[in-house]
Amino acid sequence: xxxxxxxxxxxxxxxxxxxxxxxxxxxxxxxxxxxxxxxxxxxxxxxxxxxxxxxxxxxxxxxxxxxxxxxxxxxxxxxxxxxxxxxxxxxxxxxxxxxxxxxxxxxxxxxxxxxxxxxxxxxxxxxxxxxxxxxxxxxxxxxxxxxxxxxxxxxxxxxxxxxxxxxxxxxxxxxxxxxxxxxxxxxxxxxxxxxxxxxxxxxxxxxxxxxxxxxxxxxxxxxxxxxxxxxxxxxxxxxxxxxxxxxxxxxxxxxxxxxxxxxxxxxxxxxxxxxxxxxxxxxxxxxxxxxxxxxxxxxxxxxxxxxxxxxxxxxxxxxxxxxxxxxxxxxxxxxxxxxxxxxxxxxxxxxxxxxxxxxxxxxxxxxxxxxxxxxxxxxxxxxxxxxxxxxx
Numbered sequence: 001x002x003x004x005x006x007x008x009x010x011x012x013x014x015x016x017x018x019x020x021x022x023x024x025x026x027x028x029x030x031x032x033x034x035x036x037x038x039x040x041x042x043x044x045x046x047x048x049x050x051x052x053x054x055x056x057x058x059x060x061x062x063x064x065x066x067x068x069x070x071x072x073x074x075x076x077x078x079x080x081x082x083x084x085x086x087x088x089x090x091x092x093x094x095x096x097x098x099x100x101x102x103x104x105x106x107x108x109x110x111x112x113x114x115x116x117x118x119x120x121x122x123x124x125x126x127x128x129x130x131x132x133x134x135x136x137x138x139x140x141x142x143x144x145x146x147x148x149x150x151x152x153x154x155x156x157x158x159x160x161x162x163x164x165x166x167x168x169x170x171x172x173x174x175x176x177x178x179x180x181x182x183x184x185x186x187x188x189x190x191x192x193x194x195x196x197x198x199x200x201x202x203x204x205x206x207x208x209x210x211x212x213x214x215x216x217x218x219x220x221x222x223x224x225x226x227x228x229x230x231x232x233x234x235x236x237x238x239x240x241x242x243x244x245x246x247x248x249x250x251x252x253x254x255x256x257x258x259x260x261x262x263x264x265x266x267x268x269x270x271x272x273x274x275x276x277x278x279x280x281x282x283x284x285x286x287x288x289x290x291x292x293x294x295x296x297x298x299x300x301x302x303x304x305x306x307x308x309x310x311x312x313x314x315x316x317x318x319x320x321x322x323x324x325x326x327x328x329x330x331x332x333x334x335x336x337x338x339x340x341x342x343x344x345x346x347x348x349x350x351x352x353x354x355x356x357x358x359x360x361x362x363x364x365x366x367x368x369x370x371x372x373x374x375x376x377x378x379x380x381x382x383x384x385x386x387x388x389x390x391x392x
Contacts, residue, residue, distance in 0.1 A: 002031040003304060006087060006096035008077050010036035010061055011044060013269025013289035014102030015364045018070050020297035025304065027069035033096075035089065036061060037076045038125065041364050045286050045357055047122040048156040048322075051131040052163040064365055077103065082241050082262050098264055098300060101238060101251055102293075105270035105284055108233035114209035119147065119228035122156055131227060138224050140166035145214065145221055147206060148229030149173025151285075154189065155322050156229055161196040162324035172201035172214070172221060181319075185329045185343040192323045232284050234271050246273040256309060257296035266300060268292040277315035278336030286360060287316060320353040328353045 007018045018034040025032075041059040050056050061072045079088040080101070087094045107123045109115035120131040138144065144167050146157040153171055161169040171177055171193075177200050178189045193200055201221065208215040213222040239249040244261035246252055251267035252260050253274050259265040267274075269292060270284040282288040291314045302309045315335025322328045328349035332342040344352065 002029060004095060004097045005030055005032045005100065005300070006094060006098070007032065007034045007100040007102060008080070008087065009102035009104055009269070009271070010034055010038075010041060010072075011102060011104045011269060011289065012286050012360060012364070013104070013271075013293045014100065015041055015061070015064070016290055016293035017100050017102060017266075017268055017297050018065070019068065019364070020294060021300060022065075022068045022070050024297065024301035030304070031071070032069060033071045033073055033094065034061070034065065035073045035075055035077060035087070035094070037074070039074045040125070041361075042125045043357070043361055044124070045360070047124065047128040048152070048159045050125065051122040051128040051135070051156065052159040053132060053135075054163075059361070059365060077237060080237055080241050082243055082265055085264065096264075098304075099266070100296060100300075101265060101267040101271055102269045103235050103237060103271050105232035105234050107228060108231040109228065110230050112206060112209060112230075115228055115230075118209045118211050119226045121228045122152075123232070131225075134225055135160065135164065135167075138164075138167060141168065142225070143168045143170065143213075143223045144225045144227065145169075145223035146171045146227045146229060147173075147209075147214065148231070149175065149177030149179070149202075150229065150231075151319070151321055153229040154178055156227055157198055158192065158196055158323040158327075160227075161198050165197065168199070169197065170199040170201060170221065170223070172204045172206065172216075174203070174205060176202045180339060181329070181331055182339050182341050182343050184341065185331050185339075185345065188329060188343070188345040189321075189323070192327055196324070232270060238267075238271060248273070255311065255313070256299035257292055258299065266296045268296045274314070276336065277313050277334075280336050282314060283337065287319075288314070290360060290363070318352075318356075320349070320356055322350065322353050326350055 007014050018032055021032055041061055046056055065072050075089040078090050085096050107121045122128040122131055146153050157169055157171040178186055205217040206214045209226055213220050234249045238251050239245050243259055244252045250273035253267050253272050254260055257266045257268055269289040274282050276282040298310045316333050316337045319331040319333055330344040330349040330352045332340040
């Protein structure tokens with residue numbers, strides 16, 4: 001029988017893992033199934049562009065993986081039973097030998113009353129389209145408030161402000177918006193905010209979200225549209241299993257992205273709690289998802305084919321922030337994600353950011369761009385013999 005590999009989630013981490021496994025393993029030996037609720041690959045790092053009115057190229061998963069040997073299943077994952085090695089797809093059961101859990105994350109409302117009911121977000125395609133539709137209804141002079149001063153908040157605020165200069169756009173954060181950036185990057189960011197007419201509310205504690213604005217410890221901020229970018233949380237599916245998870249529900253994995261409690265389960269992307277350079281947990285981001293996927297696929301393939309398991313530590317190089325379409329910040333960081341004084345800004349940074357975004361999508365669109373000779377047969381260990389590795 002073929003070894004059954006099931007990958008849950010076709011975001012950057014899941015789709016990349018499935019594609020790279022297809023590169024390395026012979027389809028006569030393995031059956032790779034990629035399960036996703038959406039029929040398209042969603043470029044999540046571009047959702048602020050979609051929300052602001054731009055059109056994105058559709059990328060149907062079945063087209064992307066046609067001819068690769070990866071079977072695409074469009075279905076919602078409702079439960080995982082890691083003891084029986086099964087996945088529940090809303091009444092249908094899918095069995096696996098190796099599971100790759102890559103269900104990603106969703107917006108976290110941080111327990112703020114009214115955030116779920118009244119705030120919009122751009123964490124996924126449908127959410128971004130809902131925000132886009134709402135923004136189209138706002139008349140000139142209307143107020144839009146972005147809550148959250150991190151990467152997502154900055155990109156969302158600047159994208160909307162550039163696309164809709166007729167709106168009064170503001171951004172609010174519990175600390176200083178972009179406060180972790182180097183001095184050079186912070187100066188550039190503040191200048192960009194001024195140029196785009198974005199009002200900045202630093203050190204604001206939002207206690208409630210209402211239909212026409214937010215309530216803070218210092219008063220109200222009026223807004224016809226509130227956009228919530230205050231962090232992410234994972235789906236509760238993993239925490240409902242016997243997998244070892246962190247206090248935030250992320251699957252705890254070792255240096256090879258393998259579950260520390262269940263060796264036939266791997267986790268990648270936002271759903272995984274993994275240590276990077278300096279022993280620090282990798283942050284939820286595309287910058288973490290891709291190298292986690294590369295490593296997981298290499299480790300799985302190595303173990304199945306009897307080859308040496310790669311050992312590496314994931315570290316960072318840059319933090320990239322788009323400021324509309326023609327401006328940006330590329331912040332140099334240490335491998336453990338500490339900012340350095342060096343930062344590129346302006347059009348140069350925008351080009352670098354666009355190149356990185358495009359290359360991430362290109363990798364998904366060309367999942368098996370590798371010479372056939374790199375694919376390896378499984379090493380099948382029986383009672384008395386091990387089949388010799390051969391090239392396809």
